[in-house]
Amino acid sequence: MQTAQGPDRGAGTRSDAGPDEPIDPPTDPLGRDVPAVGPAPEDRTTSGARSATRTSSVGMSMVGLTDDADKRARLRRMKAVALSFLLGAAVIWVIFRLWEGNGGPAFTGYVRAAAEAGMIGGLADWFAITALFRHPLGIKVPHTALIPRKKDQLGQSLSGFVGDNFLAPAVVADKLRTAQVTARVGSWLASPGNAARVTAELATVVRGAVTVLRDDEIQAVVDQAVTRRVVAQPWGPPLGRLLAGVLADGSHRRLVDLICDRAYDWVRNNHETVMALVSRQAPSWSPRFVDGLIADRIYAEALSFAWAVKADPDHPLRKAIDRFLVSFAGDLQDDPETGERVEAIKRQLLEHPDVQALISRAWATGKAMLLDAAEDPSSQLRLRVTDGVTRFGERLDTDAELRDKIDGWIVDAAGYVVGRYSREITTLISDTVERWDGHEASRKIELQVGRDLQFIRINGTLVGALVGLAIYSVGELLV
Incomplete structure (x- = not known):
């Protein structure tokens, strides 16, 4: 106006x-x-x-x-x-x-x-x-005094001229194709010095963004996006499917082998503990030498049984464990009662004070780690980002098919923007002139x-x- x-x-x-x-x-x-x-x-x-x-x-x-x-x-x-x-x-x-x-x-x-x-x-x-x-x-x-009197019309005419002749989709697309933007960017990024410069600028952006964010708001987002989603998602079916997959692959047998080995080692190394346990359970009127004979016999049987379970991959106990685990995996997925028990355990776990404290410290810990990594040029994060940027630049520089694909995306995106929003862009000219x-x-x-x-x-x-x-x-x- x-x-x-x-x-x-x-x-x-x-x-x-x-x-x-x-x-x-x-x-x-x-x-x-x-x-x-x-x-x-x-x-x-x-x-x-x-x-x-x-x-x-x-x-x-x-x-x-x-x-x-x-x-x-x-x-x-x-x-x-x-x-x-x-x-x-x-x-x-x-x-x-x-x-x-x-x-x-x-x-x-x-x-x-x-x-x-x-x-x-x-x-x-x-x-x-x-x-x-x-x-x-x-x-x-x-x-x-044509310009003072006609400035608004001049601004609108200039706006229309720019929109029709400079922001036309065909003109912008042709200019972008001849500019070879992707090839130039790839050649520039392939230089380690330029890649390090890009990484440093990204680190500056990350530091600025993390510094501006308020910890209490981010913690609320973490609570909303993570904790509540974890609570809302049932644990039983996913755990059941995971266990079924482990059982199907036979990966659980290593754990069973480890348990059997540890059970045999414990029985072998705790003869006195077994003897004392039998003696305490024996009746008071039983003679001590009889208690000793019974304890020795029980220990020998336990040691023999533990060795048999350890040495025999097809031992009935092992098969019983497999059947139990298969049945348990099915119950986790299909049995409502088992699912309710798992949900109760989940709630108890998430409501535990130590777990709550860990969740509340998650953002602060992650923020400190991110800031430290962004500040240190020799951090693994920055080195990996620099290496990734360099390799991406080298690929752009050598892969003509990838360049053509990205150039096509750029041309399509620019054509969409100028085709849909050219009027809004050019009104910046007329609005600015109108305010003068x-x-x-x-x-x-x-x-x-x-x-x-x-x-x-x-x-x-x-x-x-x-x-x-x-x-x-x-x-x-x-x-």
């Missing part, structure tokens, strides 16, 4: 000039300064908005200030050059007009006519160029192209002089 403005005035009376930019005084056709006119009363009603604009412009970078100052200086120099041509034509016209009137030679008429036409051409082009940016001499001639004050927009545009436009004034003076000379010559020949 356009801001309220006072009556249009010359460049020197613009109320929208930034504080960092000197106000160019308006000039008459001869380049002389015209006294600035004070702001009209209605301009003061918009002083708040312009004050905000001035405040925001204070933060402009020194590079931008230097660049604008240089452009203003070059624009002034070109204006002075164009004015010098106009003044030169005026001086020549005065001299030769007086000379011609006082009986000068015949050629004075030709020079006077050329200078006169040059002045006309220079003035006409000055008027045309000035009319683009402001009212010449502050006079509201119709169809002048009219005189500020005129000043910005004049600063960019005004220097080149001064050549039109110079050419107008020279071409006008030549045309005037030609017309005068033809007229003299016809007389």
